[in-house]
Amino acid sequence: MSGQTPSKSERAASRRIAVAFLVSAAGAVGFAVTYGLNGGTQWEGVCLAVAFAGLAVGLAVWSRRLVPVGGYVEEHEGFVPPPAEQAMTAAVFRAPESPTRRWGLLAALGFALTALGVAALFPLRSLLPWDRQRPTRSLKDTPWGPGIRLVDDQGRPLRPDDVPADTMVAVFPEGSIDVGDAPAFAVRLNPERFIRQPAGGHLGGLVVWSLLCTHAGCPVRLYLKGAGRVLCPCHQSSFDLLAGARPIAGPAARPLPGLPIEVGPDGFLRATGDFTAPPGAGFWSRP
Known part of the structure; x- marks a missing residue:
């Protein structure tokens, strides 16, 4: 058997x-x-x-x-x-x-x-x-960096004159329009009204901030002309651009990160570095 x-x-x-x-x-x-x-x-x-x-x-x-x-x-x-x-x-x-x-x-x-x-x-x-892609670094780094030109949603490079006074213009890093943490917005304000200097500096009142709300990462697309404020439509967080984009209402606890910019030799707006802080919602080491 x-x-x-x-x-x-x-x-x-x-x-x-x-x-x-x-x-x-x-x-x-x-x-x-x-x-x-x-x-x-x-x-x-x-x-x-x-x-x-x-x-x-x-x-x-x-x-x-x-x-x-x-x-x-x-x-x-x-x-x-x-x-x-x-x-x-x-x-x-x-x-x-x-x-x-x-x-x-x-x-x-x-x-x-x-x-x-x-x-x-x-x-x-x-x-x-x-x-280079470990989790902590990937949450802090974005496609912005020195020499990256600012473009609109069609990929067209922007000059300072393309941002009218007291108007919000969405901007993106050239070649990375579809990257989720890259959207930003440019606005031209009266520098004499600044209560606090923007974290990323400004060019005669032209300032660029991250478009992502620091509460849950929604786009802050509602701009209140004359008041220098932006509002997140998701949870009604409000940011005062004249005071360094600090939150003044809603659940957001951190100001919007700024983007340092300059005018390049070709006359187009360029970034001189990445955002001054990680954009969007917080994570385990950044509430």
């Missing part, structure tokens, strides 16, 4: 188990590749789901189809089995259908577990100090 070759159902189960473990390994490799290429958290989640699902299916089929189940009662007088029984037990473990002899399945399981273990190391890259 112990020397019989595996049955047809056992061979089919072995194939299903091997395929499940290989699918698990493929999912783990897919996760590592997707993470390395910044393919998006959705695809990373899909790959992890495939990896763990394949591992779970393989182990479930193995335990259900190949591992003996049931209750066994053996009555004997002593604790040392007779020689014939010892020989039979040894033959069982040497038999082709014994779980300890299924080297192919064990190799597939080891490959799947190794792939998952290696894939689990990839997210640590985000925490390493030399990683």
Whole structure:
């Protein structure tokens, strides 16, 4: 009995188990590749789901189809089995259908577990100090920087004269119009009315601030002419541009970050650096 070759159902189960473990390994490799290429958290989640699902299916089929189940009662007088029984037990473990002899399945399981273990190391890259995209830095850095020209929503560079007095104009970094934390707005105010100097400075009253509310990141698109104030329509936070864009009403607790600007040799407005503070809503180290 112990020397019989595996049955047809056992061979089919072995194939299903091997395929499940290989699918698990493929999912783990897919996760590592997707993470390395910044393919998006959705695809990373899909790959992890495939990896763990394949591992779970393989182990479930193995335990259900190949591992003996049931209750066994053996009555004997002593604790040392007779020689014939010892020989039979040894033959069982040497038999082709014994779980300890299924080297192919064990190799597939080891490959799947190794792939998952290696894939689990990839997210640590985000925490390493030399990683340019680690979470803390990605929340603070934006596409703005020295020499980046200010453009409108059509990508046209702006000159100082393109910002009329007491008018709010949406501006973006050239080449990065669609980046979520990059939108800003320019407004020309009377510098004699400044109660507090803008954090990013100004060019004869021309000032640029982040367009994102510091409460929840909504765009502060409502401008109150004459009063020098902007209002966030989401939760009614109000910012006084004449006092350094500090919040004067609503749930926002931080002023709008300013953007330092200059006029380039070509006559167009350019940034001289990034925002004076991280734009948008707060995060774990910045409420």
